[in-house]
Amino acid sequence: MKSKKIIAAVLLAGLLVSCATGGSVKSNGGGKRKPGWVDDKHSVYPNDKYLVEIGEGSSLKSSKQNGQASLARIFKTTIQVDSTVSTRYKDLSDGKTILESQMETTADESITQLSDETLINVHFGESWTNDEGRVYVVAYIDRMETANIYRQRIDNDANRTDLFIRKSAGQSDLIRRYGFLDAARVMDSEIQSLREQLEIIYQPFARAVMLPYNPEELGSLHADTAEDMVYTIALEGDEKGKVAAVVSQVLTDRGFSVFDESAPLSVRGRISMEEVTLNNDYKNLRWNLFLEMRNEKGEVVVTMEEKQRETAISLDEAEARAYRSMEEMMQKKFIGALESYFDSYAGN
Incomplete structure (x- = not known):
């Protein structure tokens, strides 16, 4: 199956920012010997390099959906996102909210939207169908590749947050002064969510994040201005x-x-x-x-x-x-x- 390059992106909406699926899928066909990765997912995709789950279903499409859902649960157990904040974030971002990464996808592959969240940079590896027609597929996220996408997004959003803080200081209108700070708080909330996700994906990158503003000082300034x-x-x-x-x-x-x-x-x-x-x-x-x-x-x-x-x-x-x-x-x-x-x- 011939694969092609695509640029995948979708904004953070809800929980894990936007979703792009990729990766070439090699089917082993029904009746073939069960590959080792079905029972040991890290035998092909080591944990230090990949977040990986095995999807299972009655078809290749359903097994991919199951694999994506399993990956999403890794994040869902620890990360909560306010839907109102996510909606406002879309309006406040600088128009460069597309998270770009080069990845491969098969020509017949479709992007599947999960019910309440989507994932960045999901690839699919080998698939296998057993004698009963159950399909298994590897769903994985390349830690380093995806961490670079997150780091770029955090850097962009942090610079915009800092811009809002500086614009607030120059406003004579009280409501506008507060409004810029409120916008900065919305952006900062999403940045903190991204940092939590990055902790799961690749901890060294998360620990290396440097923001051009102090989130605690922003919170205090926001509260003080609200009192005014x-x-x-x-x-x-x-x-x-x-x-x-x-x-x-x-x-x-x-x-x-x-x-x-x-x-x-x-x-x-x-x-x-x-x-x-x-x-x-x-x-x-x-x-x-x-x-x-x-x-x-x-x-x-x-x-x-x-x-x-x-x-x-x-x-x-x-x-x-x-x-x-x-x-x-x-x-x-x-x-x-x-x-x-x-x-x-x-x-x-």
Whole structure:
């Protein structure tokens, strides 16, 4: 089977950055004597040079998938990645997120996406089919080759993180100053994840990583700047103060501060609820929530408007559901809109 060179890459999305499969596959065919690597994977691929697993399945494709999944479990037991951070990382990276490496793949080979994670630089070696039709294949990662890919990615991301930190120091706008630091924290989180993976792949390279910034100092600066993000909250129609309380909680959960008196930043908005009559046997309540965040100059930087109808056996229950829905919207969309605002200029 003729093999060809490809450049494989896919961003870190979830857990182990992007996936590229490769390696020529030599089939021994059914009925042939079982090769030694089926029972002793390190007989052909020594542990000091390769991460290796044996995939087994009813077909070559399924055995490859099984081999990739087994390799992924080596990382999955020790590494946890926040999906929100990974998503923001994609927007904040410098557009050079492709992890490039030269590798071989057979012409009929397809790249298989695992359910919740992908692997960098997976190759496939020999395959063998027993008399019952079960297919076995070697799935492996070349430690040194893959470590070089990780090291390049870490270096690129670390330089971009350092750039965000330096840009933050030059901002007079408090929200923008914090936004650059928040972007730096997102990048640093992914860098730390990559370093953990690199520890598994090739420890000497992981230990040799030198960052142009201090992660602990970045964390402290990020927290201190968040404390300077002081808000007042003013919401029309919120007589019971329930929505203001939720907004306050959302902001403080993010590390910001809320004061009743004057503050450099503000969240303003309005809330309305009205009973509506529908052709059903329940009580129906329509609500509308509008929020806007303003910077020190009073300029609007983030807005959110949501409308929804709640149905329950009583108005009190419908109102309770409305407040719960508003809280969910604020947790997901308001802070999400703020993070998008941060990332919109940090990513440029």
